Every structure is written in C-alpha cells, then in structure tokens.
Amino acid sequence: MARVWQLLLFVLIMAVLIGLPPLLGAGLQNAMTNMLIAALFAMAFNLLMGQGGMLSFGHAAFYGVGAFAVMHLMTAIDRGGLSFPTPLLPLAGAAAGLLVGLVTGWFATLRSGVYFALVTLALAEMLHSLAPHWEGLFGGEAGISSMRMPWGGFIFGQVIEIYYLTLIWVTLSIGLLYAYTRTPFGRLTLALRDNEERVRFMGYDAHATKMIVFAVSATFAGIAGGLLAVSNEQANYELFGTHVSAQVVLHTFVGGSTVFFGPAIGAAIFTLFAYLVSDVSRSWLLYQGVIFVLVMLYAPLGIGGVVMLHLRHWASIPWQRMVGPYAGATAATLLMAIGTVMVVEFLEALFSPHYVAQRRQAETSWPAFERFGASWEPFGILTWGPPLLLLIVGLLILLRLRHRIVALWDEVQETAETAARSGA
Amino acid sequence: MRAMTTLAVAAAVLSLGAAEVKAESLKIGIIESLSGAQTSTGRLFASAAQYVIDQINADDGFNGSPIEVVEYDNAGGTTGAADRFRQAVAEGVHIVVQGASSAIAGQITEDVRRHNIRNPGDEVLFMNMGAEALELTGEKCHFYHFRFTTTAPMRVNALVSAMSEEGDLGSRVYSINQNYSWGRDMEEAIRAAAEAGGYEVVDSDLHEVNRIQDFSPFVAKIRASEVDTVMTGNWSNDLLLLMKAAGDAGLDVRFGTTFLDQVGNIANAGETAVGHYIAHLVNLELEDEAWVQDYEQVTGHVPVYIEPQTVNAMLLLREALSDLDFGGEDIDVTQIGLALEKATLEGPNGTLSIRQEDHQIVTPVVVSRIDEGAKYAVDETQWGFVPVKVVSAEEAMYPVQDSCQMDRPD
Structure with missing residues (x-):
C-alpha cells in the first residue's frame, strides 16, 4: 500500500514539475530551475553526509569546478572551434567534479570527523582565494562568461528551454543517486557511516571506499554546478565561497539528512522562499535563519524526517x-x-x-x-x-x-x- | 510539497497579471546589493536614482505615464544578479541600473548583451553607475552599456595634475593596490602617468583584497623606499587600515586616494586622514546649494559618496528622454540609447556627456583635500572635502581602448 502511495506522490510531483512551468512567468521558471539545481546539489552533498557520514564544509569546491569546466567547454563551442551538443554540456561538470573529487578525496578521507570537515573547508577556501588571481583558468574576479549555442533545433535562448534541460538532468542524476543506494556498494556506504572499523575488519579498504564515495558525491555536485553555468552562462570565484558550502549544509539539514529525498525538499523550500520573500521583505535572511534555528531545535530530523515519521x-x-x-x-x-x-x-x-x-x-x-x-x-x-x-x-x-x-x-x-x- | 505548489501557483497568477500591463510606461529595474555586506552602498545607488525619477514623475513622467521603478536584491553576488536580471526582463524592465561591484556589473552587462542578441526589438539598456573596471568599456563594451563613473586613469590623471600643482606630489611615488582588476588598473594608471607627472614609481605592491589586518609590513616598506606620496585605489578596510598603520608609524607621506569619501571613512580614520587627497566626480561645495538642500529635504541626508554621480546619470537620462516621444506606444530602448549618446548636462564644473565610441561618461574630475573648514563636514567630524582643483574632462579623459568593438544599431 505504502509503495502505491509513494509512486502516486512521485507521479504527482513529476506532473507538476513538467506541467506547471509553461504557465508561469520567466522569473518563476528561472526560480524553479534554481530550485532543481539546488535540489541536485543537496542530494549530491547528502550522499557524502547522510549516507557516508562525512560532513563536508567545502562542497562549493566541486560545484564551482563543475561550473568552470562547463564554461570553458561553452567558450570553446562559442568560439567555433568545437562542435559539441549543448544539452550535454553538464558532462564537463561531471568529469571535472569526478577528477577533482578523486584527487582531493584521497587527501580528505585520510581523516574523519572534524578533521575531515576542516580539510574540505580549507580546500574550498583555497580555490576561493586562488581563483581571482588565476586569470587564465578562472577569469579573474569577473569570471568567465560565454553564450549557449543553438543545437538540434533548440535555440536555448528561453528560460523554459533551460528549465526542461535542467529537469531532465536533475531527474536522471537523482535517479542514479537512488539506484546507487540500492547497490551493494551503496550498502557499504551506509556501513561506513555506522561503523568504519567493522567495515575494515570485513576486509574492505575503508580509505579507498571513502574516496570513491567522495568522488561520486563530487561528480554529482559538479553536474549541479555545470547546470548552473548552463543557466547563467557565467561562472566566477564567488561559487567557491563559504556561503555556497554553508547553503547546501543548511538545505540538507532543514530538509532532513536521514531521508533520501529530504535534502531536495529543503533545497526546494529555501530556494522558493528566497525568491518569493526577498522581493517582499528586506529582512528575508533573518526569517530564513529563524526557520533554520527552529527546525534544528524542535525537529532535528528535518522536514523530510518529520514527514517520514508520520508515514511510518x-x-x-x-x-x-x-x-x-x-x-x-x-x-x-x-x-x-x-x-x-x-x-x-x-x-x-x-x-x-x-x-x-x-x-x-x-x-x-x-x-x-x-x-x-x-x-x-x-x-x-x-x-x-x-x-x-x-x-x-x-x-x-x-x-x-x-x-x-x-x-x-x-x-x-x-x-x-x-x-x-x-x-x- | 503541497504548500510549495500552492505558493508557486499563487505567484504564477500574480506574475501573469503583471505581464499584461506591460508596454507604455518606462520601467527601470534597480538590481543592487540590498542585503548582505554591500547593502549600505547598494541603498545609496537606489535612493539617488529614485530621487531623480520622482522628479521626472512629478513633472509628466515619460510616454504619458509615470516611470515605474522596481528594486531587485542581488544579494551581493553575481548568481543573484543573473537571477534578478531574468526576473526583471520577465517583468518588462527596459533599463537596468546597478553600481556596486564590478564583478556584478560584468555579469549584468553580459546578460544584457546576450538578451539583446536573442531578443531583437525587445532590448534592455544597462546604466552602470559605479563599476569602474576598464574592461566594461573595453573588451566587454557594447551599445547597450553606459558607464556613468570614472575609471582608474581618469582618477589618477586628476590626482597627479592637482597634487603636483599644489607641490604635494614630490618626485618619488609608491603604488599600493588591491590584487584584482581594479587595483591592477590603478597600478597601470599610476605607472602610465609617471612621465607627465614628473615622478618615479619607486616601488609597488598588489595585496589580497580585504583580508589583511596588519599593514605595518607594507608601511615599513614604504618608509624604507623614502617616497613623498603613496597612491592607492584601495577602498573600505584596506584603505582605512593602511592609513591608520601609516599614521601610527608616524610616516610623513601624502596619500592620493580614490574612495576616501565612502561613508564613515573620515570618522573612522580621524586625524590620520587630514591633509590627504582624493579624486572624485563631485564635490558638494562646488555644487548648486539648492539641489543639495532639496536632496537633504527628500532623503534625510546630503548626497554622499556615489549619490551625486548617480543623480547626474539619471539627469542625463532625463535629458535623453526629453528628446523622445513614442506617443504612448511601445518604448524603443534603442532610441533611448541613441538619445543618451547625444545627451549633455551642464554641471558647475563643466559639461557632462557620453563618449560615443565606448559609452564612457566624459566628466570633469574634482580633486579635494581632507581638511577643516569644508562647507559640508562629513561623518559628524570637523573635517570635510576642501576642493583643490577641478580637472577638466579633456585633461582627465583617456583614449578609447582598442579592445572595444561596438556594434551600433544604426
């Protein structure tokens, strides 16, 4: 019975996500694009945090790296030297996320707990201070800017086209992340969170396992960053900022890290909240902060956690x-x-x-x-x-x-x- | 999830309703930093722009109806600015106004360029009130971007001219700047002006932006190089801490600065700021007293920092609009752009106009010294900006950058 309800809810949400945007103005379409991107970013983050038990304070690093990779590819296409299908641009973000995730993951996962969090924090901060000075790669403090090229009959000039492109990518990615939890390796990830020592006694290489989980999480964060670059046609060093890393932690905790779809719920609510309230009130950041504190105090499992508790x-x-x-x-x-x-x-x-x-x-x-x-x-x-x-x-x-x-x-x-x- | 959908639907109905009233009235969107660290500056741009628009509306408005102003909070970041720009376009904004931060201006000008390529006949114009990065009228220049503030060469040329006339420049100059596009523009301008100003750049520094807490190592370097003048484009904490460190060390040099008029700086620097120079666009002491008083009456304070230049920019727009008549029909933004190119404004220090080739404002620059006896003391101190020299537009101007390849609509 519960399965049927879950399926029905899933169909309903997909129907809204597919059917609603054409009825909205471009401003809201754009807000919904951002909502999807934030949801994917939070889901990628939660693979590491909720499932792997590794709290990263520097996920902006992979988000940003993904965005810059896509911008470089976009520039190469724009300058005419390369033919590459525009809808596949986020692949560059995935590749960059994976690569950087593997290298930095090797270092970061040598330690766990607070030390792991500090290493990731330092990593993002390093990129944040390096990027404005590295003109060639990150375009100085103004960043890199380019233009999406038409492909296969699509102009990619309207917000709605970008929305649907994002929707496809996010649905696919979250689907993959869900499939991941069903694999034996996904089970191993949970075991890593619950008791790392036991994983080691079972004969697994805990460090290599953690590194792979880290890299997978970074890959999807890279896709999210790539999608942002496709949408904004620009990337600059601000993407590496601590507020980006903090934002994803906030989304995940408000949504609930113990529930698979929790982070997506938190990201969706906060992105729409920011869009709708920031025009009405100048104190919207204060309200957002109050909501976060209240959720942490009285519903530490997050919104998704509360919903799950009732369903169970x-x-x-x-x-x-x-x-x-x-x-x-x-x-x-x-x-x-x-x-x-x-x-x-x-x-x-x-x-x-x-x-x-x-x-x-x-x-x-x-x-x-x-x-x-x-x-x-x-x-x-x-x-x-x-x-x-x-x-x-x-x-x-x-x-x-x-x-x-x-x-x-x-x-x-x-x-x-x-x-x-x-x-x- | 359901609450979210309800919200979305409710907002959708609202935005559909808004889309229908489009056209006719000119819509100006102010995309500024209205929350976060840059709020105080962002608010100044918004209130100064609003001041002139209220005046236009008190007369006749434009195209038969009052000009509409919408404020958008970019939350101090480029991503927020990109989102707000899309929202503004969706809500039918014709002209975008922004000023705080060159990075955000870079984002908006590129967004405007892309939008105009994709939507011919439905263009948007960008009035850049305060972003001074050279590339905005260089590599990134396009017809729909207008810059209403100075750039590094204009400020440096004016400083050099006034300070050497006053005999305060000396022959040895130290250049210290922030390590990003603006600071590098400044350093280049300081080196370029050396020959004309008859000085030698003894040493130079580019340092991290707003991260340094202790400037005493730099001050020690400055002392060792035995210079007469320190030239800097630093702003905010980087300027205050540098001047304070120099003051504490008893360093006997003159500072030539560009952003010492930021609100609160003089109160903060206190005695150490006295005797130093600043190049800025407007000194209130030279302005018509009537409008300064009127501004104070309306907004609660005399115009400060970037407010006068924003008012001037909006007055130029008013001038441009007065030449146009769409007869209540759809507004053609390209026509506004062409009219803005021809608009002029008579100020107390000379004529303000737009250079056609790169849409840089041609404006005289005022050099002032921080001292007692200024007509308008600032920050509730006894000090203010005493005008030293008005540098004419011709003298302060710099050549059009080769990198600017503008596609004109005519």
Whole structure:
C-alpha cells in the first residue's frame, strides 16, 4: 500500500514539475530551475553526509569546478572551434567534479570527523582565494562568461528551454543517486557511516571506499554546478565561497539528512522562499535563519524526517485525538509568525533611511510610519500591542499543546515497541 | 510539497497579471546589493536614482505615464544578479541600473548583451553607475552599456595634475593596490602617468583584497623606499587600515586616494586622514546649494559618496528622454540609447556627456583635500572635502581602448 502511495506522490510531483512551468512567468521558471539545481546539489552533498557520514564544509569546491569546466567547454563551442551538443554540456561538470573529487578525496578521507570537515573547508577556501588571481583558468574576479549555442533545433535562448534541460538532468542524476543506494556498494556506504572499523575488519579498504564515495558525491555536485553555468552562462570565484558550502549544509539539514529525498525538499523550500520573500521583505535572511534555528531545535530530523515519521506510524497514530492539537499548534505557529513578522517589519521601518528622512521633515519628533498599507504610531499601543499579544497567545497555546502532542506520540512509540517485541 | 505548489501557483497568477500591463510606461529595474555586506552602498545607488525619477514623475513622467521603478536584491553576488536580471526582463524592465561591484556589473552587462542578441526589438539598456573596471568599456563594451563613473586613469590623471600643482606630489611615488582588476588598473594608471607627472614609481605592491589586518609590513616598506606620496585605489578596510598603520608609524607621506569619501571613512580614520587627497566626480561645495538642500529635504541626508554621480546619470537620462516621444506606444530602448549618446548636462564644473565610441561618461574630475573648514563636514567630524582643483574632462579623459568593438544599431 505504502509503495502505491509513494509512486502516486512521485507521479504527482513529476506532473507538476513538467506541467506547471509553461504557465508561469520567466522569473518563476528561472526560480524553479534554481530550485532543481539546488535540489541536485543537496542530494549530491547528502550522499557524502547522510549516507557516508562525512560532513563536508567545502562542497562549493566541486560545484564551482563543475561550473568552470562547463564554461570553458561553452567558450570553446562559442568560439567555433568545437562542435559539441549543448544539452550535454553538464558532462564537463561531471568529469571535472569526478577528477577533482578523486584527487582531493584521497587527501580528505585520510581523516574523519572534524578533521575531515576542516580539510574540505580549507580546500574550498583555497580555490576561493586562488581563483581571482588565476586569470587564465578562472577569469579573474569577473569570471568567465560565454553564450549557449543553438543545437538540434533548440535555440536555448528561453528560460523554459533551460528549465526542461535542467529537469531532465536533475531527474536522471537523482535517479542514479537512488539506484546507487540500492547497490551493494551503496550498502557499504551506509556501513561506513555506522561503523568504519567493522567495515575494515570485513576486509574492505575503508580509505579507498571513502574516496570513491567522495568522488561520486563530487561528480554529482559538479553536474549541479555545470547546470548552473548552463543557466547563467557565467561562472566566477564567488561559487567557491563559504556561503555556497554553508547553503547546501543548511538545505540538507532543514530538509532532513536521514531521508533520501529530504535534502531536495529543503533545497526546494529555501530556494522558493528566497525568491518569493526577498522581493517582499528586506529582512528575508533573518526569517530564513529563524526557520533554520527552529527546525534544528524542535525537529532535528528535518522536514523530510518529520514527514517520514508520520508515514511510518501512519496506522498507529490516533488521528481523531491528534487532529485537534495539530490544528491548534498550526494556528498558534501562524499567530507567532504573524507577530514576529510585524515586530521585525516595524523595527525595520523605524530604522530605515526613509523614516529618518521623514523625521527630519515632520513637525513632531516621531511621525507615524507606513507599513502593510497602513499608518502606525511609533509608540502607539495599537502598533506594538497586537503583535506582542499574538506572540504571547501563540506561545501559550503552543506550550499547552506541546504536552498533549508529546503524550500522544509516547503512546504511538509504545504501540510500535510492543508490536516490535511481539513480532520478535 | 503541497504548500510549495500552492505558493508557486499563487505567484504564477500574480506574475501573469503583471505581464499584461506591460508596454507604455518606462520601467527601470534597480538590481543592487540590498542585503548582505554591500547593502549600505547598494541603498545609496537606489535612493539617488529614485530621487531623480520622482522628479521626472512629478513633472509628466515619460510616454504619458509615470516611470515605474522596481528594486531587485542581488544579494551581493553575481548568481543573484543573473537571477534578478531574468526576473526583471520577465517583468518588462527596459533599463537596468546597478553600481556596486564590478564583478556584478560584468555579469549584468553580459546578460544584457546576450538578451539583446536573442531578443531583437525587445532590448534592455544597462546604466552602470559605479563599476569602474576598464574592461566594461573595453573588451566587454557594447551599445547597450553606459558607464556613468570614472575609471582608474581618469582618477589618477586628476590626482597627479592637482597634487603636483599644489607641490604635494614630490618626485618619488609608491603604488599600493588591491590584487584584482581594479587595483591592477590603478597600478597601470599610476605607472602610465609617471612621465607627465614628473615622478618615479619607486616601488609597488598588489595585496589580497580585504583580508589583511596588519599593514605595518607594507608601511615599513614604504618608509624604507623614502617616497613623498603613496597612491592607492584601495577602498573600505584596506584603505582605512593602511592609513591608520601609516599614521601610527608616524610616516610623513601624502596619500592620493580614490574612495576616501565612502561613508564613515573620515570618522573612522580621524586625524590620520587630514591633509590627504582624493579624486572624485563631485564635490558638494562646488555644487548648486539648492539641489543639495532639496536632496537633504527628500532623503534625510546630503548626497554622499556615489549619490551625486548617480543623480547626474539619471539627469542625463532625463535629458535623453526629453528628446523622445513614442506617443504612448511601445518604448524603443534603442532610441533611448541613441538619445543618451547625444545627451549633455551642464554641471558647475563643466559639461557632462557620453563618449560615443565606448559609452564612457566624459566628466570633469574634482580633486579635494581632507581638511577643516569644508562647507559640508562629513561623518559628524570637523573635517570635510576642501576642493583643490577641478580637472577638466579633456585633461582627465583617456583614449578609447582598442579592445572595444561596438556594434551600433544604426
């Protein structure tokens, strides 16, 4: 039964990904392209992190290397010296990712844990500081820029064409990554995470195995970077920046590293969040950070992990008793979110240069400010009262409901444990 | 996943609605760094551009309706800029405005070039307000890119001319710059101006960008080379820390700088900045008092840093638009470009215009000294920029780069 549902969900998502974009504007089509690329990057990262148990802080290195490789190939085609099918450009990213992944993987996987993370961090940082000075390879701080050439009847000038090209590549790549988990080597990767020493005792070369996992992860990160280069027709040293490495860690953790599709979910949500919210509010980075902290504190398994937990215990969850508290908690979260947004936006308005100018022109020392299409008094009860009330009410409801939800889940866990015991 | 789809659908409906209102009104997209480290500079470009557009709209607007302005946050990176550019184009933007960072300008100018090749008749124009990399009017030049700021040779030529007249240049010069395109442009310009300025570049340094915490080894080198003047294109921390290290070491040299007017620099450098020179596009003391006051009235502060040059650029655009009439029909961006080439603006220091061959603004450069007694003291200190010399456009200008091969639409 669960298999049928999973298949249905998969078909539905694919239908949306294929059918929706032509109905959207080019801006959203581009945002969805970025979403797919971020999803693939996070999935590639999670092969190493979630499955191999190696936390890399420098995955931007392979992402960037993939992008630059594609740019060099694109330039070679553009200058007319080479004929190469445009849709296959990301192959250059894969090759570069694999090569660099093998070489650096050999070094990095000599150590594990924190030392491994530091080596990868240093690796990306090395490229980040080297790239602006190496004009020939990385094009200085402006980077390399080129143009996609038409191929096989496709112009590749419209965003929608790039979207579908990206969709095909991402679907194929994630399919391959999924297939990988089904192979004996994929099982070995999990074993490596769980107990490296035992893997060694079983007669495997742990270092070589880790190196291969590293290289495979780097290859797919290279494809993701390559797709970005195809989409942007430009690559520069910023791709090696720590924020790119941090972003993928963030996506993976919010989405859930223990679930196969978790990182893709996290990447999709955050990319769309950034696209939609950054136009509306200047404080969007703050909101993104708050969401990340909240997920880490209260749902360390990530969004995908929470969904999986519910799916796994679907039958034994007492839904009649659960629906009420869940609905209440959702409403309370919404109240708190509205309260937070109001407070943040009010503060932002009060500290904006626009308001400083207003204060200079106005007669009174603290004129009313505009926000959400209404006018607010800086020290008014009506300004600060409602958001604070929302925050307090929401918090109280959440605190009350939390106990009930936890109690209900304890029951669920107990049933599951007794079932497991009787089964054994 | 479902929430995501709902969001996407909701946004789709919105964007479809937006697409229908297209044409007629001129749409300007400001793609700036509105979040992250460069926010303070990005905001200045946006507010200065907005200031003039509000004036145009207070008159008649353009083509029978007010000019629309949309701000896009490029999050301080080229990838963000590429995304925002595509979004802007999808929303029907005709003119893109950007200024902070040459790397981002490089991305946008290439995006504009590619867009215009692929969409003839539906062109987009790029007004570059502050990116000074030479390649933007060299290798990367194209008809739809206009630069409204100086470049390294213009600033250096002006500095050399004014400082030698004041007798503060001396015959031995040290060049210290950041190791990327701008810093290298500066070093080249400093060497190129040596003969005309009658000095010798004794030694030079190119160092990492915004990574050095301690400049005392460089200061020791400068002291050992016994120079009269240090010329630098450094900005932000690289400039402040360099000057402070020199001040702490009691080094007796003059600094010739280009970005000392960045907001907060004078307050930060304090006494050590006094007596040094800067070449910039506008000194407020020479400007018409009325507009400075009006600007303060509207925005809450007197125009600072790159704001005056952005205002001038927008005034040139206003001039260009005043010659055009599309009668409420579709806007032809190519016509705007051609009109912009012919637009001129009378400033207090001379005429501003656009050089046709590479779309570089032809502008006088002002050299000022940081001192007491300036009309507008900055950063709430007693110091300000005292004008020393206005270097005419002819004297400051540099030849068109050979690498610029512009395809013209006519």
